[in-house]
Amino acid sequence: MRKIFTILTLSFSLIVAAQTELVFVFFKDKPNKAAFFSNPLSELTQKSLDRRTRLGIALTDQDAPIEPAYISNIQNLGFTVTDYSKWLNGVAVNATPAQIQILSQQSYVDHVESFVRNPNGGKRAQKIEKFKEFDEEFSNREPMNDFNYGNSLAQIEQINLRQLHIAGFAGSGISIAVIDTGFPYVDTGSAFRRIRTKSRIKDTYNFVSKHTDVYSTSLNSHGAMCLGIIGGYIDGTFVGSAPNADFYLYASENDDVEIPEEQLYWIEAAEQADRKGVDIISTSLGYTEFDDSRYDYTYADMNGATTFISRGAQIASEKGIFVLIAAGNEGQSSWHYISAPADAPGVFTIGAVTSSGASSGFSSYGPNSAGVIKPDAAARGTNTYYAYNNSSGYGSGTSFATPLAAGGVACFMQSLPNTTSINQLKQKLRQDASLYPNPNNQQGYGILNFYKTYQTLTVNDGRRIRVKIYPNPAKDFINISTGQRITSVEIYDFLGRLIKSDSESKLNISDLAKGSYLIKIKAGNQETVEQFIKD
Structure with a gap:
């Protein structure tokens, strides 16, 4: 009887889904933006404003809050609104074709865009899972970083990061938002004791469930493992790539389903990261297909401008945040290519390599469908060590290459406190990577070389001695x-x-x-x- 009931429930859900679709309602303006511009601290922290000042990034209408009256108006029409974006200036609702027509006719609505890409569903070439399901789970300067790296030594050395640590740069004063699944045991596990006791966890929020708990053990551990690669520390066993950084932990991925709303959860998390003034976003998630095939994307959509999440990631990078995104693990599947938001031109997309420096077979291929070189660079993604709960383990995936690289970026950014261009930093990292100037479609410009880039940028500025x-x-x-x-x-x-x-x-x-x-x-x-x- 239970099996029959489950089947009937599923059939009913599919009928309802066929009648409605997820759409984004774009508003025409922000009537109260003048109030924001006269008092930016009403929406952004001083840290966020300082980042913009340092990088020469002006405030725009995107930074102003969404108009509350517009949200109320949508709700008064009978819609439930739980997710919205100030960057995109609109809200997401489920609507029928007739309701979409009504929404489009509202005086304050600019246009309505559906998340649906394939109205009739269509044949699916290949099921694309979340990266986590492919991962194998088994001055601000501090004067000395005397670390015993243990298992993490080889992956730290491959990207030439140990010398940067020894030079005194282990991420101090740099803030990293990890946007992922959840972070179980980060609040209790000994692998994360160091960042807890040093008060380096600055903010948490679950954008899926709309509450602050990101530590529940019912959540998928993928986010905690990615955090462990950056900030984990077990003396004599494991040292993360930026153990002295500050962390903002945001859950945006619903492990139980694959729904287009997850793109909005991510955008909301990125907007929160921007409000808080973070320097770096590290994300090991990607989207191409969903439980409802009407929302599926094709490779042609991987142009950096079509998917909602890629639009959000591009805006985040334009706000001066160094956004690192995993390329994906589809290199050996029929899909083959990177996924969203790794296709956004402004993000720094990371591919995976083995301990010998060869491309990991699973690492997804670029370029994006508009011809932009992706990935940008690479780090260890095969048998990469992570810290989790009370111990360390190793696994494989671009999911793990990305936080490893993100930690290196944090150390690199700490070493250059007066940086005025994130794009210039990205370009220097590409130029000093192992394959420059001849990129390939799985590694981009190759394996990152953080200390080499540090040397090239500091040899003439009076900070580095010639010996x-x-x-x-x-x-x-x-x-x-x-x-x-x-x-x-x-x-x-x-x-x-x-x-x-x-x-x-x-x-x-x-x-x-x-x-x-x-x-x-x-x-x-x-x-x-x-x-x-x-x-």
């Missing part, structure tokens, strides 16, 4: 030539641990084991981190 270390390789002694008086020297082993400090230009290294080491050299207000080999 010569010789002999290299060395057996008993190394000499350091700077042309200036050395104030301190620190040697770190391959795990990232500080093992020797001095202030001399000639160092005895005879007691060191054979291998590769990093040496941090300071002379006055200048410094550098270099590598040498003990023979």
